[in-house]
Amino acid sequence: MISAREKAIFEAGIKLGALYHQWVGSPVSPQTAATLERAIEASVSLQPFVERVTVHLDRSLMAPNTFGYSELSGLMFDVEIVTRVDGVACRAKLRRNGTYPLMEIVE
Amino acid sequence: MISAREKAIFEAGIKLGALYHQWVGSPVSPQTAATLERAIEASVSLQPFVERVTVHLDRSLMAPNTFGYSELSGLMFDVEIVTRVDGVACRAKLRRNGTYPLMEIVE
Amino acid sequence: MISAREKAIFEAGIKLGALYHQWVGSPVSPQTAATLERAIEASVSLQPFVERVTVHLDRSLMAPNTFGYSELSGLMFDVEIVTRVDGVACRAKLRRNGTYPLMEIVE
Amino acid sequence: MISAREKAIFEAGIKLGALYHQWVGSPVSPQTAATLERAIEASVSLQPFVERVTVHLDRSLMAPNTFGYSELSGLMFDVEIVTRVDGVACRAKLRRNGTYPLMEIVE
Numbered sequence: 210m211i212s213a214r215e216k217a218i219f220e221a222g223i224k225l226g227a228l229y230h231q232w233v234g235s236p237v238s239p240q241t242a243a244t245l246e247r248a249i250e251a252s253v254s255l256q257p258f259v260e261r262v263t264v265h266l267d268r269s270l271m272a273p274n275t276f277g278y279s280e281l282s283g284l285m286f287d288v289e290i291v292t293r294v295d296g297v298a299c300r301a302k303l304r305r306n307g308t309y310p311l312m313e314i315v316e
Numbered sequence: 317m318i319s320a321r322e323k324a325i326f327e328a329g330i331k332l333g334a335l336y337h338q339w340v341g342s343p344v345s346p347q348t349a350a351t352l353e354r355a356i357e358a359s360v361s362l363q364p365f366v367e368r369v370t371v372h373l374d375r376s377l378m379a380p381n382t383f384g385y386s387e388l389s390g391l392m393f394d395v396e397i398v399t400r401v402d403g404v405a406c407r408a409k410l411r412r413n414g415t416y417p418l419m420e421i422v423e
Numbered sequence: 424m425i426s427a428r429e430k431a432i433f434e435a436g437i438k439l440g441a442l443y444h445q446w447v448g449s450p451v452s453p454q455t456a457a458t459l460e461r462a463i464e465a466s467v468s469l470q471p472f473v474e475r476v477t478v479h480l481d482r483s484l485m486a487p488n489t490f491g492y493s494e495l496s497g498l499m500f501d502v503e504i505v506t507r508v509d510g511v512a513c514r515a516k517l518r519r520n521g522t523y524p525l526m527e528i529v530e
Numbered sequence: 531m532i533s534a535r536e537k538a539i540f541e542a543g544i545k546l547g548a549l550y551h552q553w554v555g556s557p558v559s560p561q562t563a564a565t566l567e568r569a570i571e572a573s574v575s576l577q578p579f580v581e582r583v584t585v586h587l588d589r590s591l592m593a594p595n596t597f598g599y600s601e602l603s604g605l606m607f608d609v610e611i612v613t614r615v616d617g618v619a620c621r622a623k624l625r626r627n628g629t630y631p632l633m634e635i636v637e
Contacts, residue, residue, distance in 0.1 A: 211528050218429050219515070219528055222436020230445040233601075234554040235338055241358040248355030251348040255385035275630045278362035280554075280604070301433070309596045314425050314433055318635050322539050326622070326635055329543020337552040340494075341447040382523045387447075387497070408540070416489045421532050421540055449552055455572040462569030465562040469599035492576035 217299035218314060220258040220292040225303045225312045228253050228264075228288065235281040239268040245281070253290070260298065261291040267305070283310035324406035325421060327365040327399040332410045332419045335360050335371075335395065342388045346375040352388070360397070367405060368398040374412070390417035431513035432528060434472040434506040439517045439526045442467050442478075442502065449495040453482040459495070467504070474512065475505040481519070497524035538620035539635060541579040541613040546624045546633045549574050549585075549609065556602045560589040566602070574611070581619065582612040588626070604631035 211219075228249060237245055246264045253262045265287040271279045288303040300315040318326075335356060344352055353371045360369045372394040378386045395410040407422040425433075442463060451459055460478045467476045479501040485493045502517040514529040532540075549570060558566055567585045574583045586608040592600045609624040621636040 215429060215432050215528065219432050219436040219526075222433040222438075223440035223526055224436075226437035226440030226442075227444045228440075230441045230443075230555055231342055234551055234604075236359045236362040238362055241355075241362060244355050244358045248348075248351050251351045252343045255343040255345055255348060255383075257383040275628070276362075276364040283555075283601070307596075312433075312437055314429065322536060322635065325536050325540050326543040326633075329540040329545075330547035330633055331543075333544035333547030333549075334551045335547075337448055337548045337550075341444055341497075382521070390448075390494070414489070419540075419544055421536065445556055450573045450576040452576055455569075455576060458569050458572045462562075462565050465565045466557045469557040469559055469562060469597075471597040490576075490578040 213295035213297040214299070216294040217258065217292045217297050218301075220294060221290055221299045221301040221314065222312070224253055224256060224259060224262070224290055224292065225288065225301060227256075229283060229286065229303065229310070233281055233283055236278050237266065237271060237281045238273070238278045239271055242266045242268055242271070258292045258294055259290065260293045263289050284308070286310055289315075320402035320404040321406070323401040324365065324399045324404050325408075327401060328397055328406045328408040328421065329419070331360055331363060331366060331369070331397055331399065332395065332408060334363075336390060336393065336410065336417070340388055340390055343385050344373065344378060344388045345380070345385045346378055349373045349375055349378070365399045365401055366397065367400045370396050391415070393417060396422075427509035427511040428513070430508040431472065431506045431511050432515075434508060435504055435513045435515040435528065436526070438467055438470060438473060438476070438504055438506065439502065439515060441470075443497060443500065443517065443524070447495055447497055450492050451480065451485060451495045452487070452492045453485055456480045456482055456485070472506045472508055473504065474507045477503050498522070500524060503529075534616035534618040535620070537615040538579065538613045538618050539622075541615060542611055542620045542622040542635065543633070545574055545577060545580060545583070545611055545613065546609065546622060548577075550604055550607065550624065550631070554602055554604055557599050558587065558592060558602045559594070559599045560592055563587045563589055563592070579613045579615055580611065581614045584610050605629070607631060610636075
């Protein structure tokens with residue numbers, strides 16, 4: 210038997226894994242970061258069991274290449290997501306932990 | 317020798333191929349399509365030699381799945397891009413041609 | 424407090440969400456499907472807490488387009504993954520459920 | 531009027547842009563790099579107007595993260611592609627140029 214709490218945890222994992230690999234590699238700069246944040250939030254919010262998602266991209270890591278932009282990397286993500294299954298919520302995060310983009314359950 | 321015209325054509329191809337494979341698979345609905353269009357335009361505009369890009373996503377193809385959303389597919393794209401190299405421009409399109417998402421040089 | 428079982432569930436969700444959005448959109452045909460299956464398995468196996476992963480792509484859904492190939496879609500996936508955290512395993516699946524690519528915990 | 535030569539150049543650009551954004555972000559290590567190279571080649575070869583494609587991934591850039599793997603980045607690519615339209619071929623490359631993954635027409 211899988212509890213509602215476990216299902217909410219599973220769904221949070223799915224959403225974090227999905228958004229990471231969907232969006233990594235997109236050209237981005239400090240000027241376009243806000244537009245990209247809103248698009249990621251709108252996109253993730255469509256998926257089942259998502260109650261809330263906030264996406265912040267770390268501008269300080271957007272070092273311009275030869276052509277003045279950078280690519281979205283995993284380390285730029287600071288994401289908090291709340292999933293809910295049968296009334297039970299899971300809050301999880303994706304954020305930089307040293308040099309690794311860590312996904313973890315918060316509660 | 318590669319002419320400026322040929323370089324502009326090459327760059328237009330790169331940008332269309334890139335945006336297609338970067339964004340296909342994103343969750344999308346008629347309600348979030350405009351946000352996604354603006355994010356794609358902002359992202360592509362950062363890349364070198366891009367003078368202008370307009371992205372329209374065909375809402376009529378966004379048939380909701382069990383959970384009420386759909387995924388961005390190649391057939392939904394209607395994109396026009398203008399690249400410019402050494403003063404010479406190339407205008408190219410990505411748009412549905414029957415059941416195939418066709419990329420073609422317009423001029 | 425998060426249990427090992429819950430962490431294993433979270434990790435299984437991450438991996439399924441990630442592989443889905445990383446690989447959807449790749450050109451594929453019945454002739455290249457086996458190569459792609461092995462590459463996805465090798466790639467996912469590198470990630471932390473993955474004990475085993477098997478990927479099967481449904482050739483019957485690979486209807487050739489005008490140019491004789493198709494694109495990897497979510498409905499083609501039949502994936503089973505086992506994650507393990509502190510000795511506790513989670514087995515999960517991604518497979519077609521009618522017209523939706525369903526991810527679910529098996530045990 | 532667009533010449534066969536120009537069409538071959540356009541197609542080469544499309545393929546390089548597409549493969550870059552399709553595959554960037556995949557987990558990879560020196561041990562799995564060959565499998566990934568073959569999968570990318572098989573996938574790209576399915577696309578129209580592709581005569582030949584060779585993919586080499588730079589193992590020396592695959593510095594292991596905390597968990598012992600890395601992610602495919604644009605700088606790891608060394609790709610040569612030949613497209614052909616109406617008997618006219620274009621050879622193009624994607625390879626590292628300092629800190630930028632450069633795409634260029636070779637002939």
